[in-house]
Amino acid sequence: MSATQLRKASLLLPFFLLSGVLLIGVQSTWMNNPRMDLAISIDLLVLVPLSWFLLIRKREIPNITVVPITVLSLILGFVLLRPEDQTYLHYFESFVLPFVELGVVGFILWKVVQIRKALKANADTTSDFFDSLLMAVSDILPRPVVRPFALEIAVFYYAFRFKKAKPIEGSFTYHRESGVTALYGALVFIILVETAVLHILLERWSPLTAWILTGISLYTAIQFLAYARSLSARPIRLHNNSVKLNYGIVASAEVDIQNIERIETTSSDLPEDGSVVKLGLLGALESHNVILHFAEPVEMIRLYGTRVSTTAIALYLDKPDEFKAAISS
Structure with missing residues (x-):
């Protein structure tokens, strides 16, 4: 076996570990061991992501792929282990995973700042925050998810961005006289009013459903607010x-x-x-x-x-x- 084939085969090691965990999971007699839930949790949440990181760190595969591997391992753990054996998985989900997610977002925003500085140093006036965000995300995530992921960050950036955009030479606006800003504003207002009415009606039937739909509606309103506010920022x-x-x-x-x-x-x-x-x-x-x-x-x-x-x-x-x-x- 050549060195190239060996390197490719080594990428299968984490999946062999997952297969071993799956084999243990289907053997119910093995799961009666009081320490087996801890052992499987360590395999899934530590050994599998760590082995994946060690295998890809000198390759062109982004290190950020450790995060989805960890999430998939966590999901497999919830599927594999009985509810009474999921204690450590819940600990990880509650106390570790949120910091991982914040770390990913923080790293991306740091990359955005670095890219923005580089663009300004090269006198590039055609790229803005969203362009820089797309460039930063494309360095660490697969192409199909780059724009959806960047858009979720951009929605909150533009929705709550209060800094007025400065006029740029060679730019042409399209939001001042078209009425589109007022149109989006009207949509946000309608969504908020309808959400309040719907919440009151649904709360009598199911408070949980009422709050879920309210959350979705509020996020939709934030999206349209971001769309409206981004028009002036991206001429x-x-x-x-x-x-x-x-x-x-x-x-x-x-x-x-x-x-x-x-x-x-x-x-x-x-x-x-x-x-x-x-x-x-x-x-x-x-x-x-x-x-x-x-x-x-x-x-x-x-x-x-x-x-x-x-x-x-x-x-x-x-x-x-x-x-x-x-x-x-």
Whole structure:
């Protein structure tokens, strides 16, 4: 067996440990040992994550993958062990796991700060907090979960961000005259009112259900608040030979100026065949006054990483004439 094959095979060691724990778990006679629950808990929560870390620390696999391995081991423990044998698992879940989660978030925010400093040192004015957050998360998490994870952090950042965005040269706003901020504000107000009424009605039937739905509704309100507040913080930006079409943290697209075939100034209804995609979140509820037509398809990224390929994007600009002049110059 070659050294490369040996290294690949060594990555299976944690799974062999898990298989051994599973074998012990299905043997009910072994579980009668009063110390077996402690032994299995140590195997799952210490040995498996530790062995995984030792195997990947000199590889290109991110060290942060130790966290999901630990969580999977914890879940397996709850499935495997009887309720009366889950004492140590509950200790870990209550007193260790929260600090692990805080550590991950803290590490990501530290990475964001470092990236922001590096971008400022290189005079990069096109990247903002959300861009830096995506870069930081992409260094430690698999691509499919990068945007959803970053979005959850960004929601709380923008929802409770009180620092006013500074005007940036080469940027174009879209929130001041479009009415979208008022629209999102109205949605937040409606959600809060409906939540209060629904909570009162459901509490008579099931207090637990009432509080669960209230929590979900409040989080939804915070999301829309973050979407609204991120609009002013992430304007559309013109940099070198490209245009960064931002729509808060809701959507974005990177467009080469040479790929812009024409800029149509119109507020007419969009074609029903879907040939023109709106940059906003709420479709027809949000207004537009410009349609960008492209020679080649452009990829637009929406919430949670959904990608849409299109040859035309409809959006609203507070000063469309200035935008057209900047593109044409």
